[in-house]
Amino acid sequence: MSEFIDAGGRPIAVERRSGRAPGLFWLGGFRSDMTGSKAMALDRFGAEHSLAVTRFDYSGHGSSGGDFNEGTISRWLEEALAVFGTTTGPQIVIGSSMGGWLALLLIRELRRRGDSRVFGLILIAPATDMTELMLAQMPKKYRKLLDQQGFVEEPSAYSAEPYRINKALIEDGAQHLLFGRAIETGCPVTILQGARDKDVPKEHALKLVQHLVNDPVTFTLVPDGDHRLSRDEDLALLGRTIEGLLAHYS
Numbered sequence: 556m557s558e559f560i561d562a563g564g565r566p567i568a569v570e571r572r573s574g575r576a577p578g579l580f581w582l583g584g585f586r587s588d589m590t591g592s593k594a595m596a597l598d599r600f601g602a603e604h605s606l607a608v609t610r611f612d613y614s615g616h617g618s619s620g621g622d623f624n625e626g627t628i629s630r631w632l633e634e635a636l637a638v639f640g641t642t643t644g645p646q647i648v649i650g651s652s653m654g655g656w657l658a659l660l661l662i663r664e665l666r667r668r669g670d671s672r673v674f675g676l677i678l679i680a681p682a683t684d685m686t687e688l689m690l691a692q693m694p695k696k697y698r699k700l701l702d703q704q705g706f707v708e709e710p711s712a713y714s715a716e717p718y719r720i721n722k723a724l725i726e727d728g729a730q731h732l733l734f735g736r737a738i739e740t741g742c743p744v745t746i747l748q749g750a751r752d753k754d755v756p757k758e759h760a761l762k763l764v765q766h767l768v769n770d771p772v773t774f775t776l777v778p779d780g781d782h783r784l785s786r787d788e789d790l791a792l793l794g795r796t797i798e799g800l801l802a803h804y805s
Contacts, residue, residue, distance in 0.1 A: 557569060557570055557618050558570075558571070559619075560637060560638065560641060561637075562614070562633055562634040562637035562638070563630065563633050563634070563637075565614040565619065565620050565621040565630075565634065566619060566620040566621075567611055567612065567613075567614065567619045567620075567634050567637065567638060568589070568611060568612045568617060568618035568619045569609065569610070569611040569638055569641070570589055570598075570608075570609075570610045570611070571607070571608070571609055571610075572598060572601045572602060572606075572607060572608035572609075573607055574601055574602075574604075574605045574606045574607040574608065575605050575606060575607065576606075576607065576644040576645050576804075577606070577644065577645040577646055577647050577674045577675070577800075577801070577804055578606060578607035578608065578609060578642055578643075578644060578645070578646045578647070579597055579600070579601055579606055579607070579608045579609070579646070579647050579649060579797070580609045580639060580642060580646045580647065580648045580649065581593075581594050581597055581608070581609065581610045581611075581649055581650075581654075582635060582648065582649065582650035582651065582654030582655075582657050582658050582661070583610075583612075583613070583616070583651055583652075583653075583654050584651045584652030584653045584654050584682070585652060585653040585682075585685070585718075586616065586623070586713070586714070586718060587616070587651070587652075587654075588612050588616050588617030588618070589610035589611055589612050589617055589618075590617065591785070592783075592785040592790070593651055593679065593783075593784070593785055593790065593793065594610050596785075596790040596793065596794070597610070597649060597793070598610065600793075600794050600797060604801070607642070607644075609638065609639075609641075609642055609646075611634070611635075611638045613626065613630075613631040613634055613635075614626060614630060614631070614634060619634075623719075624706075624719060624721055625723075626721075626724065627723060627724050627727035627728070628656070628657070628660070628685075628686065628724070628727055628728045628730075628731045629727050629730065629731070631653075631657060632657055632660050632661065632664070632731070635657055635661050636661060636664060636665075639661060639665070642672075644672065645672050645673075645674040645804070646672055646673055646674060647673075647674055647675045647676075647677065647797065647800055648661065648662065648673050648675075648676050648677070649677045649678075649679070649793075649797075650676075650677070650678050650679070650681065651678075651679040651680065651784075652679070652680050652681070652682045652685075652754070652755060652782065653682050653685050654679075655678040655679065655680065655681025655682055655683065656681060656682050656683050656684065656685050656731075656733070658676060658678060658681075659676075659678075659681070659683065659733060659738060659740070660731055660733075662676065662740050662741070662742070663738075663739075666739075666740075666741060671741060673740070673741070673742050674742060674800070674804060675742050675743050675744075675745070675800040676740055676742055676743070676744045676745070677744075677745045677747070677793070677796055677797065677800075678744065678745070678746045678747070678760075678763075679746075679747045679748075679784055679793070680747070680748055680749060680752055680754070680755045680760065680782050680784060681746060681748075681755065681760060681763055682754070682755045682759075683733055683734065683759070683762075683763050684728070684731075684732045684733055684734050685728065686724060686725045686727075686728025686729065687728065687729075687732060687734075688755070688759065689720060689725065690725060693707070693709070693720075697709065701720065701722050701725070702722070705721065705722045705723070706719055706720060706721045706722060707719070707720050708720075713783075733766065734762065734763075734766060736766070737766060737767075737768050737769065738763070738766045738767055739767075739769050739770065740767070740770050741770065742770065743770065743771045743772075743773070743800065743803075744767055744770050744771070744772045744773070745772075745773045745774075745775065745796050745799075745800075746760055746763065746764065746772065746773070746774045746775065747775050747777065747784060747789075747792060747793065747796065748760040748774065748775065748776055748777065748780070749776075749777045749779075749780025749781050749782060749783075749784050750776050750777060750778045750779070750780060751778075751779060751780060751781050752780065752781055752782040753781070753782065754782040755782060757776060760774070761774070775792070775796070777789065777792070
């Protein structure tokens with residue numbers, strides 16, 4: 556049974572597994588939830604290694620309250636910070652797609668607050684500056700519609716229903732752009748990227764590497780991997796990546 560915490564007046568569903576440090580903190584992608592294959596693989600890994608695991612749903616996602624169409628990067632970051640604030644001890648933050656961008660924003664804000672509990676960062680197909688990437692990939696007719704009606708509905712390979720992209724999400728995202736200046740995390744960063752990813756191309760992930768100039772970075776390209784990286788072999792790679800970080804934890 557999920558517990559609920561309040562974040563800006565929104566009930567956020569959280570699932571916890573008790574265990575030892577470092578804990579595993581999961582940040583899912585756009586329109587995904589904490590019962591997805593990678594999130595559940597993370598929970599199983601925590602159980603097998605007696606590690607604490609924290610998963611949650613952004614507002615408008617999964618079991619959390621709130622309207623998805625009112626969601627913004629500012630709102631979902633606020634929720635991530637609220638949930639992280641309920642954890643204790645060192646954490647390995649794992650972010651997938653949009654969750655990779657939020658992980659970088661989360662650690663930047665934590666460092667501003669003097670919180671250095673993030674021991675390591677694992678980014679899976681990180682959609683850094685996702686809203687700009689969305690605009691760049693959007694056909695001109697959709698961009699015109701976005702300006703005219705405030706939203707567009709695009710077909711998705713991950714759902715029978717189209718994804719609604721709201722102008723408010725795009726405009727808010729512009730406040731959180733990271734590219735164009737050095738990105739500092741203060742911890743080791745591992746990026747797992749599929750070479751066949753059509754949503755977040757490998758070139759986009761490599762651009763992130765170029766911005767991580769002061770932290771140790773490991774970039775792993777999965778030659779036949781897609782955006783999800785949720786096959787058994789991909790989940791095994793994620794497990795080995797966590798084990799690599801654990802080997803350096805004392």
